Amino acid sequence: MTMADFNASPPQEAEEGLLACCAVPRWAREVAAGRPYPDPETFAEDAIGVLDGLSWDEVLTALAAHPRIGERAAGQGREASWSRQEQSAAATPDDAVKEALVSANVAYEERFGHVFLIRATGRSAGEVLQAALDRLGNDPAAERAVVRRELAAIVRLRLEKLVNP
Incomplete structure (x- = not known):
């Protein structure tokens, strides 16, 4: 979809596209309501x-x-597909690194109460592990x-994918 396509799309369609970028309904509504974007x-x-105000x-x-x-994102939707692409660079055949990532995820979730989030695009599994x-x-x-x-x-990154064919 191009920027023009996004600007011209019905509000519900625009919001659905935005929800694949960030799964917060208020954010999607506010960003869609800001159209047209130049x-x-x-x-x-x-x-x-808008995200900064969440x-x-x-x-x-x-x-x-x-x-x-x-972990591989389940499903066939845009968000799941993008998540698989984003994490592909951090994938590793090294079982020790995989196990260490699982352990780091568990420790992180126990400490902070939510999933460990990182922009994995462009980072190796070792870099992601070290950041965790x-x-x-x-x-x-x-x-x-x-x-x-x-x-x-x-x-x-996802917004760029959304409006750049």
Whole structure:
């Protein structure tokens, strides 16, 4: 879909596309309501601005739509497909790294109460693992800030996919 196609789409269709980028209904409604956007850059900036205003409960809703790092997203939808693509670079045939990622995910979820979120695109499995281990040392407030940055990075990538054929 192009930017023009997105701008011209019915509100429900626009919101459905946006929900594949971030699974927060209020965010999708507000971003769709901001149409028309003159270009993909303005679209992304405005969408991230709305994302920055999400409550922590809304961020948790977004996180709940993301599979654990190292787990394959189920389903046939756009979001699942994008998630599989995003995590493919961090996939590894190394069983020790896979096991360490599982352990890091469990420790992270026990510490912070939600899935470990990271923009995996362009990162190796070892880099993702190291980031998870490093972030376990964060206090909850610092980790929330990191989660918001990582979510914004993922959403930005997905917005680009949404409006660039």
